[in-house]
Amino acid sequence: MELAGEEDAFAAREAEAAATGVTAVAPGLATARGVEPERARRLAYTRRVVELVGRCDPDIEAARAVVAAANVDREGTVAVRARDVRGLAGISTTDAERELGSALVERGFGVDLDDPDHELRVYFSEDACLVGWTAVEAVRDFTDRKPTDRPFFQPGSMAPVDARAFVNMAGAEPGARILDPMCGTGGVLLEAGLVGADVVGVDAQAKMVGGARENLRHYVGSGDVVRGDATALPLRDDSMDGAVFDAPYGRQSKIARHSLADLVGGALAEVRRVAPECVMVADRSWAEAAEDAGWEVERVFERRVHRSLVRYVHLLHR
Numbered sequence: 001m002e003l004a005g006e007e008d009a010f011a012a013r014e015a016e017a018a019a020t021g022v023t024a025v026a027p028g029l030a031t032a033r034g035v036e037p038e039r040a041r042r043l044a045y046t047r048r049v050v051e052l053v054g055r056c057d058p059d060i061e062a063a064r065a066v067v068a069a070a071n072v073d074r075e076g077t078v079a080v081r082a083r084d085v086r087g088l089a090g091i092s093t094t095d096a097e098r099e100l101g102s103a104l105v106e107r108g109f110g111v112d113l114d115d116p117d118h119e120l121r122v123y124f125s126e127d128a129c130l131v132g133w134t135a136v137e138a139v140r141d142f143t144d145r146k147p148t149d150r151p152f153f154q155p156g157s158m159a160p161v162d163a164r165a166f167v168n169m170a171g172a173e174p175g176a177r178i179l180d181p182m183c184g185t186g187g188v189l190l191e192a193g194l195v196g197a198d199v200v201g202v203d204a205q206a207k208m209v210g211g212a213r214e215n216l217r218h219y220v221g222s223g224d225v226v227r228g229d230a231t232a233l234p235l236r237d238d239s240m241d242g243a244v245f246d247a248p249y250g251r252q253s254k255i256a257r258h259s260l261a262d263l264v265g266g267a268l269a270e271v272r273r274v275a276p277e278c279v280m281v282a283d284r285s286w287a288e289a290a291e292d293a294g295w296e297v298e299r300v301f302e303r304r305v306h307r308s309l310v311r312y313v314h315l316l317h318r
Helices: 008-015 037-041 060-069 093-106 160-169 187-194 206-219 260-274 287-292
Strands: 020-026 029-033 046-056 077-084 118-124 129-137 177-180 198-203 224-227 242-246 277-282 296-306 309-317
Touching (some): 008 020, 008 029, 008 160, 008 296, 037 129, 046 118, 060 118, 077 093, 093 118, 160 187, 160 277, 160 309, 177 187, 187 198, 187 242, 198 206, 206 224, 242 260, 287 296, 287 309
Parallel strands (some): 177 242, 198 224, 242 277
Antiparallel strands (some): 046 129, 118 129, 277 309
8 A cells, every 4th residue: 555645544544434454664665454445545645556566675776676576467558657655765766667667578578568467566666676566546636626716615614535534434435424513614524524424514603504504505516514512412322324523623712601621621521432443633732532431442643734733643442
């Protein structure tokens, strides 16, 4: 799996939504088993999945030897795409593509760089080279949904790529019911809806409810958004499959009639009542509050957004 971004542990954890046995093996690269192609296409922090041919030292001749010795049960034209992941190997990708392409030509393949039947990917990383055939390309069309381009926008909206990763971690898939109890402009709901989940949003502000509905109509076509209190959700027990929410930021915040601590603690308890999985995002760790609400905290990722903001991503299970 070719990972995107700079945080391999986070990308590998999201990839578990589409595969089993995901293991980071080199910077920017992971191996996995049991990959589900449709789910892999919906990942945010995986660029593509390749069918592994072999692994060797990060050296062009070693990679050529892997290709020359591999059992290749394919016919048609090929193209070789090489990448020096994060510039760690100091490899000429042009030389690598030429050498490995030559090895395939010697085995009887024709080369078509524009529209090949098969694409061989060669990844040179810090201390390893992985060679494989492209199997799945992720659809990473997040720039099409930039918050500022949506029908309804408010400052502070979450980037679509992050919202997609969070909903994947919460179990979004066709037929799953995904909740955002503090939905704001609906960015989380959009990404969950676009992977096929049935979405439910709640927000305390009428303006946000109307705006989230407008955004959902524009991008997804359906979804339920209601005005309500995240600490008293208008939902039955166990009516959701997963939840994602971005808690308000600011240590001195007061939201409506709640203090920030009361709001977050109450929301955590209510979400646990209605869903078995939750991804909660905040500007600090709320792990203790999550445990007090009865959640098991699998992990808390710290992800730097910019100089003055670190997002804490809490993975919670009931």
